[in-house]
Amino acid sequence: MNDKPRWSEKYRFGIAEIDRQHQQLFEIFWELHTAIGEGSDLEQVSSCFDRLNQYVTTHFAYEEELMTQYAFPQLAAHRQQHADIGDDLQALLSIYAETEEPEVKLGIPRKVAEFLEEWLEEHINRSDRQYAHHLLACGLS
Secondary structure, three states, rough: OOOOOOHHHHOOOOOOOHHHHHHHHHHHHHHHHHHHHOOOHHHHHHHHHHHHHHHHHHHHHHHHHHHHHHHOHHHHHHHHHHHHHHHHHHHHHHHHHHOOOOOHHHHHHHHHHHHHHHHOOOOOHHHHHHHHHHHHHHHOO
């Protein structure tokens, strides 16, 4: 578990609210990892999923609002990435909520953790960095 991503300066953009929100995602990721490591504490897993669901809604809306306000040229593509991430996550969370099969119920948290790990590395560190450079160049901090 030590090789999993942790919040560090490499993820900091220099935009205070975005950095704070991204730190929250890392916290949710590690809480989920802890729940999985403790034998898939389903109550803790459900709490993480609820927080994650709320995070996706508010964080993506916030980012898209900033990108609109500062005329980020790749807004449409980034908005589509957000929609794809949201759809993929909702599919996993729906399976988790609807299934009664223990093997499936226990497997979904691991799939969500893998999904989050990819999101942290790929979307935040690469895709979000593009709009961050644009916002910083526009004077946002």
